[in-house]
Amino acid sequence: MEKNVLLKVDHIKQYFKLDKKNIVKAVDDVSFEIYQGETFGLVGESGSGKTTIGRSIIRLYNITDGDVVFDGKKITGKISKEDRSFVTRNMQMIFQDPMACLNPRMSVKDIIAEGIDIHKIAKTKEERDELVYKILEKVGLSKEHAGRYPHEFSGGQRQRIGIARALITNPKLVICDEPISALDVSIQSQVVNLLKELQAELGLTYLFIAHDLSMVRYISDRIAVMHKGKLVELAPAEELYVNALHPYTKSLLSAIPKPDPRSEKVRVRHDYEPNEHDYENDKPSMREIKPNHFIYCNDQEFEEYKKEVATQHEV
Amino acid sequence: MSWFKKNKNDIVETNVIEEVEVKKEDFVFEKASVVEAEGLMKKPLTFWKDAFLRLLQNKFAVGSVIVILLMVTMAIVAPMTSKYDLNKAVSKNQTLVTQLPPRIPFVENLGIFDGTLIKETTEARLATDYQPDEYKIIDRYTRDGVDYVKVKEYTYKIKGLENEYFYFGTDQIGRDIWTRLWYGARISLLIGFYAALIDVLIGVVYGGIAGFYGGSRLDDIMMRITEILYGIPSIVILFILFMFLEPGIVPIAIAIALTGWIGVARMVRAQFLRLRDQEFVLAARTLGASPFRLIMKHLIPNVVAQIVVMASFSIPNAIFYEAFLAFIGIGMNVKTPSLGTMIDNALGTTYGAMTYVYQLIIPCVVLSILMLSINLLANGLRDSLDPRMRGN
Numbered sequence: 210m211e212k213n214v215l216l217k218v219d220h221i222k223q224y225f226k227l228d229k230k231n232i233v234k235a236v237d238d239v240s241f242e243i244y245q246g247e248t249f250g251l252v253g254e255s256g257s258g259k260t261t262i263g264r265s266i267i268r269l270y271n272i273t274d275g276d277v278v279f280d281g282k283k284i285t286g287k288i289s290k291e292d293r294s295f296v297t298r299n300m301q302m303i304f305q306d307p308m309a310c311l312n313p314r315m316s317v318k319d320i321i322a323e324g325i326d327i328h329k330i331a332k333t334k335e336e337r338d339e340l341v342y343k344i345l346e347k348v349g350l351s352k353e354h355a356g357r358y359p360h361e362f363s364g365g366q367r368q369r370i371g372i373a374r375a376l377i378t379n380p381k382l383v384i385c386d387e388p389i390s391a392l393d394v395s396i397q398s399q400v401v402n403l404l405k406e407l408q409a410e411l412g413l414t415y416l417f418i419a420h421d422l423s424m425v426r427y428i429s430d431r432i433a434v435m436h437k438g439k440l441v442e443l444a445p446a447e448e449l450y451v452n453a454l455h456p457y458t459k460s461l462l463s464a465i466p467k468p469d470p471r472s473e474k475v476r477v478r479h480d481y482e483p484n485e486h487d488y489e490n491d492k493p494s495m496r497e498i499k500p501n502h503f504i505y506c507n508d509q510e511f512e513e514y515k516k517e518v519a520t521q522h523e524v
Numbered sequence: 525m526s527w528f529k530k531n532k533n534d535i536v537e538t539n540v541i542e543e544v545e546v547k548k549e550d551f552v553f554e555k556a557s558v559v560e561a562e563g564l565m566k567k568p569l570t571f572w573k574d575a576f577l578r579l580l581q582n583k584f585a586v587g588s589v590i591v592i593l594l595m596v597t598m599a600i601v602a603p604m605t606s607k608y609d610l611n612k613a614v615s616k617n618q619t620l621v622t623q624l625p626p627r628i629p630f631v632e633n634l635g636i637f638d639g640t641l642i643k644e645t646t647e648a649r650l651a652t653d654y655q656p657d658e659y660k661i662i663d664r665y666t667r668d669g670v671d672y673v674k675v676k677e678y679t680y681k682i683k684g685l686e687n688e689y690f691y692f693g694t695d696q697i698g699r700d701i702w703t704r705l706w707y708g709a710r711i712s713l714l715i716g717f718y719a720a721l722i723d724v725l726i727g728v729v730y731g732g733i734a735g736f737y738g739g740s741r742l743d744d745i746m747m748r749i750t751e752i753l754y755g756i757p758s759i760v761i762l763f764i765l766f767m768f769l770e771p772g773i774v775p776i777a778i779a780i781a782l783t784g785w786i787g788v789a790r791m792v793r794a795q796f797l798r799l800r801d802q803e804f805v806l807a808a809r810t811l812g813a814s815p816f817r818l819i820m821k822h823l824i825p826n827v828v829a830q831i832v833v834m835a836s837f838s839i840p841n842a843i844f845y846e847a848f849l850a851f852i853g854i855g856m857n858v859k860t861p862s863l864g865t866m867i868d869n870a871l872g873t874t875y876g877a878m879t880y881v882y883q884l885i886i887p888c889v890v891l892s893i894l895m896l897s898i899n900l901l902a903n904g905l906r907d908s909l910d911p912r913m914r915g916n
């Protein structure tokens with residue numbers, strides 16, 4: 210399979226000024242690439258900067274430093290009107306909170322058709338309606354729902370409306386910002402399967418941000434692990450779950466509960482101590498320890514990880 | 525199965541749990557496309573329809589609407605249909621008919637609004653003051669050695685106006701109070717309406733800009749300006765203003781709105797700040813919505829309810845403030861009376877003597893009813909537009 214880079218995130222930094230002295234480094238020097246048609250999972254604890262990365266990529270924040278290249282175009286900083294229109298049409302976002310992500314004063318039809326209206330996709334009112342009904346059916350709702358208001362829907366249904374709104378402009382990349390974490394488990398699987406179906410049908414690329422590790426494993430092709438604004442490990446999904454190297458990743462994986470009382474009984478949680486790294490002189494960076502498996506480490510750790518890799522099984 | 529039991533002995537048991545083999549076939553794929561086939565029987569309620577239905581359930585609010593509509597109708601119709609002029613004193617046989625008591629047909633038979641005045645005179649002057657059929661003695665008493673009589677005089681008969689009806693009487697220079705009262709109500713309502721309109725217009729634009737660019741230098745400067753304005757006593761501004769302006773409906777409304785918009789602006793700013801970072805606004809931004817579209821489609825519609833409530837509360841405030849201004853002498857001029865100026869005028873004639881107290885009571889009662897009903901309506905609007913804000 211030929212890999213086309215759809216999105217290239219190149220050393221982006223997103224700092225927020227608290228006051229004159231203090232700044233928060235929400236995202237600190239992060240680079241990765243997302244290939245056409247894949248699902249790229251981004252995991253990490255609360256406050257690790259996953260959501261901030263998503264929002265920085267889609268230009269909700271002005272990034273402090275670095276570049277984002279989308280489909281061959283640089284989309285950071287001041288860009289032309291055409292490029293902005295290109296980004297807003299081809300990159301969309303699905304939000305976390307199904308209660309807050311729909312305007313309570315707009316009907317479902319108007320919510321979904323917002324992209325059509327802004328980019329003037331439909332020429333007539335009938336065409337607009339037709340597009341809305343089509344996408345509604347695609348996400349598992351019916352056109353009878355179009356005239357209703359968000360408060361009349363359940364959480365899962367609202368999330369479908371949010372997905373429909375994101376897909377109406379036919380985007381290439383959809384950033385899913387914890388789209389399932391506010392839903393209950395049975396609805397979670399519905400929505401995730403819907404996302405998978407739509408991906409197969411429309412050839413979408415996802416940046417899937419989540420903290421539910423088992424769900425990320427299920428949907429992602431490659432997974433990046435974030436900690437305190439930095440990427441610590443990046444590997445194909447199965448590889449990461451089986452052959453995790455970074456102590457933070459191991460700690461995260463050790464926290465996944467297993468639906469089996471016996472293994473649950475013997476499961477040991479590893480704590481992660483950021484202080485265990487000695488980065489005083491030997492500065493860390495992202496290194497490829499084996500094909501497609503990257504890890505954030507310094508020279509000394511790199512050697513240790515290499516020894517560890519030798520003991521691991523291939524996936 | 526007892527593996528979850530806390531007892532130590534039981535934990536030992538867990539080692540002998542049967543092997544349960546989980547096969548892939550045991551699992552069923554959760555269908556992604558499940559359309560809940562719910563009955564779509566009734567049409568969806570829009571926000572405003574829903575609020576309207578809730579308002580209808582509020583008896584006080586409905587009553588207030590009726591009273592307000594009645595008042596507005598009277599304010600429009602009564603001065604036009606009245607046979608007496610607004611500013612011309614009524615005269616009969618070349619004399620002005622001043623200080624006539626209220627007299628309303630049919631109601632006069634009940635003993636109220638019957639065109640009589642209670643007056644006090646002395647026993648000695650009774651015969652010279654009145655013809656024998658012009659009065660009825662209510663009370664006799666002696667004070668400081670003088671014999672006093674309290675009489676009910678038939679004023680209309682004395683003035684030779686048995687066929688005339690001044691519903692609310694006439695004032696000290698003989699103008700019909702009924703005509704002036706409803707004209708005054710019209711002026712007061714207009715002032716209230718204009719003041720609320722100016723409040724909302726300035727407040728929404730100002731607060732909207734500050735809120736949309738919230739946290740920026742612009743927002744900072746704009747909010748400091750409102751604080752400075754808020755700190756200046758508005759009465760002082762008004763006195764300065766009326767040194768240059770002739771008091772009229774619009775200048776007074778402007779004067780009242782001078783500081784009134786600040787409350788609206790602060791509310792709108794706060795709401796914009798709250799809404800600005802909500803996900804539906806972010807979603808619109810990722811779709812490429814312009815700031816204009818964001819404000820008009822996403823922010824304003826979510827604040828309209830609060831704006832309506834604030835505006836409806838600011839109407840009675842403005843009316844009352846105008847009455848207060850009239851009372852301290854910088855209200856409307858005498859030729860275009862408002863309720864406030866009427867009360868101010870009546871107080872002059874009522875001082876000390878209760879004889880002509882009707883001139884004071886009538887505009888006061890109308891003012892109170894008007895303010896009460898607008899306040900009740902505003903209350904009802906708040907409850908129906910924002911159910912979470914429901915008062916007790």
